[in-house]
Amino acid sequence: DVKVTQSSRYLVKRTGEKVFLECVQDMDHENMFWYRQDPGLGLRLIYFSYDVKMKEKGDIPEGYSVSREKKERFSLILESASTNQTSMYLCASSGQVGIFWEQYFGPGTRLTVT
Amino acid sequence: GESVGLHLPTLSVQEGDNSIINCAYSNSASDYFIWYKQESGKGPQFIIDIRSNMDKRQGQRVTVLLNKTVKHLSLQIAATQPGDSAVYFCAEDRNSGYALNFGKGTSLLVTP
Numbered sequence: 001d002v003k004v005t006q007s008s009r010y011l012v013k014r015t016g017e018k019v020f021l022e023c024v025q026d027m028d029h030e031n032m033f034w035y036r037q038d039p040g041l042g043l044r045l046i047y048f049s050y051d052v053k054m055k056e057k058g059d060i061p062e063g064y065s066v067s068r069e070k071k072e073r074f075s076l077i078l079e080s081a082s083t084n085q086t087s088m089y090l091c092a093s094s095g096q097v098g099i100f101w102e103q104y105f106g107p108g109t110r111l112t113v114t
Numbered sequence: 115g116e117s118v119g120l121h122l123p124t125l126s127v128q129e130g131d132n133s134i135i136n137c138a139y140s141n142s143a144s145d146y147f148i149w150y151k152q153e154s155g156k157g158p159q160f161i162i163d164i165r166s167n168m169d170k171r172q173g174q175r176v177t178v179l180l181n182k183t184v185k186h187l188s189l190q191i192a193a194t195q196p197g198d199s200a201v202y203f204c205a206e207d208r209n210s211g212y213a214l215n216f217g218k219g220t221s222l223l224v225t226p
Binding site: 004040041043044045048090092 | 150158207217
């Protein structure tokens with residue numbers, strides 16, 4: 001069974017705190033992604049990584065950074081949390097199967113910044 | 115900019131009926147599309163995918179149809195069951211597996 005796990009299901013942080021969201025996949029996938037999901041806006045790409053120590057900005061990278069020191073782990077960092085970063089954060093990984101790419105998501109972390 | 119969109123925000127069907135969820139995309143260069151199902155409180159779950167060189171692909175109780183002429187994608191669910199109630203997203207691959215553009219989602223409600 002494919003598996004993407006996220007370190008927390010629910011998280012409450014204060015404005016200005018540094019927040020770490022961890023994601024681990026056990027499928028040996030090259031690519032990993034962080035999205036945020038907000039009502040009415042769907043899923044938006046924050047950052048992605050196609051290899052260890054590589055990272056690319058997505059559509060909304062401002063206020064976030066990422067780290068990929070090992071293939072299986074991709075971390076999202078909020079340097080100084082703000083209330084507008086209250087959201088559901090979804091990690092995903094993808095790898096090629098034949099001519100198709102399979103992308104799998106973790107269960108999500110619901111972050112509340114107060 | 116390019117976008118992926120869904121025609122209807124909600125769809126209500128009776129148990130046992132077939133469901134059809136539609137999606138329009140605007141990037142004619144998109145070559146890979148995926149349907150996801152998201153149940154409340156969970157992450158999106160992969161259902162089925164299709165490449166642009168295909169018109170149709172079938173899975174277990176699901177079929178995806180791709181019409182490149184009108185840039186339209188549909189997900190058909192046969193004999194819809196209560197467990198199919200969820201939000202369904204279409205997504206297009208924008209860079210060979212590196213990332214996806216997601217539509218806003220269609221909420222499917224299956225009534226007994």
